[in-house]
Amino acid sequence: MGRSRTNSGLAEDLLIELDRDAGVPLHRQIEASIRASIRAGRLRAGASLPPTRTLAAGLGVSRGVVVEAYQQLVAEGYLASRSGGYTQVAATMPQTVAGAGSAASTATSMAASTAGSTAQQAARSVGFRIDFGYGRTDVSQFPRAAWLRSVRTVLTTTPNDRFAYLDGRGVPELRQALCDYLNRVRGTLAVPGNVVVCNGYGQGVALLIQVLARRGARRIALEDPSSRDDARVLAAAAGLDVVGIPVGPDGVRVDALDLADADALVLTPSHQWPTGGVLSATARAEVIRWARRRGAIVIEDDYDAEYRYDRSPVGAMQGLAPEHVVYCGTASKTLAPGLRLGWMVVPPQLVADVAAAKLLADRGSSVIDQLTFADFLTRGEFDRHLRRMRPVYRRRRDALLDALRTHLPDLRPAGIAAGQHVVAWLPPDLDEAAVVAAAARHGLGIQGVGPFRIAGAGPGGLIFGYAILSESAIAEGVALLATAIREVRGS
DSSP: OOOESOOOEEEBBBOOOTTSSSSSSSHHHHHHHHHHHHTTSOOTOOOOOOOOHHHHHHHHHHHHHHHHHHHHHHHTEEEOOOOOOOOEEEESSSSSSSSOOOOOGGGTTTTTOOOHHHHHHHHHEEEEEEESSSOOOOGOOOOHHHHHHHHHHHHHHGGGGEEEETTTTHHHHHHHHHHHHHHHHHHOOOGGGEEEEEEHHHHHHHHHHHHHHHHOOOEEEESSOOSSHHHHHHHHTTTEEEEEEEETTTOOOGGHHHHOOSSEEEEEEEEETTOOOOOHHHHHHHHHHHHHHHHEEEEEOOTTTBBBBSSOOOOOOOGGGGEEEEEEEEEETTGGGOOOOOEEOOOHHHHHHHHHHHHHHHHSOOOOHHHHHHHHHHHTHHHHHHHHHHHHHHHHHHHHHHHHHHOHHHSSSTTBBBBBEEEEEEEEOOOOOHHHHHHHHEEOOOEGGGGGGOOSSOEEEEEEEEESSSSSHHHHHHHHHHHHHHHHHHO
């Protein structure tokens, strides 16, 4: 399979050179080599990669090193795992390594064309030594054994008629299981008839925007800053005006809502993305009053509320006004984005239209996956998985905060009580784009807040995604950032 050298390894079926004296972890070198080969076209879409044991033997490394590299590239979208344990080059190259994943992300490139964003994209094309990319989940922790038990249960007990075409809302078993879970854990007022199962949040919000546009909506309001993907580009593509609502320390500024003249509002009230603010009870009530006055719809993106560390649970807004709030949830942050499982609790007046749009889009999500997740939820495996993962992510968050206190005490962390990322605000003397570019030169991947602003104004900040990094890698990454910042200040 391969031949060993003093300072390098070569696998003849997959050209990978390892430099054991470089000081770069071996799994990172493997990731970077495969990533570069895919981007250069040396590995075509659909090409099979060697099994992890075979490649590990050829390179003279442990199988775990190759597994870690493959898992990272699967999470980024470069590779895809297939049944039987095979790994292939993904059919579609990801638009970004940082996990955006939307086919519409090309349309957002103009909004991201700052100097910092350009530096990040250029550096990601060749790989980073350490990458604080946001929006990624540790897929190596996926509960395979428990999921397999649910798959077996589904295949041996499901009636034949469940495998036929169903209506656009999804299988009844999953809709009931989701209602039981969400009403218990998130404080929703969900009934199975108002639940629509979709392929992740991206498809869900696309269906909603289509329906709202057909029903006469003209303008959609988004938090500023907010994600560049999904709602922002989909609304523009549907011909809707997009307006940003400023975000303060506790989430969206409700005093600016009336000036927006919007028909819909997209919110992340339980953990604002990216700043981490939590919308207060008073502000939530004011948002609901605004929606009722306007006859508007609030789209509640509850993307990572299950991961909380230093605060009590915050209930979903949908429970306050189910006739005006669409609750959107997903398994992408809790289990794995590759499952493509999402769900919406839709106001009664929109259910039929949203379900029809789902049927038109793809004739419904995979029945086996829906039934498997329903069994997984009902047996309590989802709760057990979350209980297991919270301390894992908390330790990584704590390692990040400790490293920032040690190496960069003048950065101000925010949104630390929950989620899988932290924002750290920069002091006034540091330019965000310059820091991001300097970090990239030192092999460190990190995103700034600036590219995610709609109005383009606001303090500089950095987004630290820590979900897939070990505690030692987090500490090393912050030390690299401190070196980069000293370089910026020295220049």
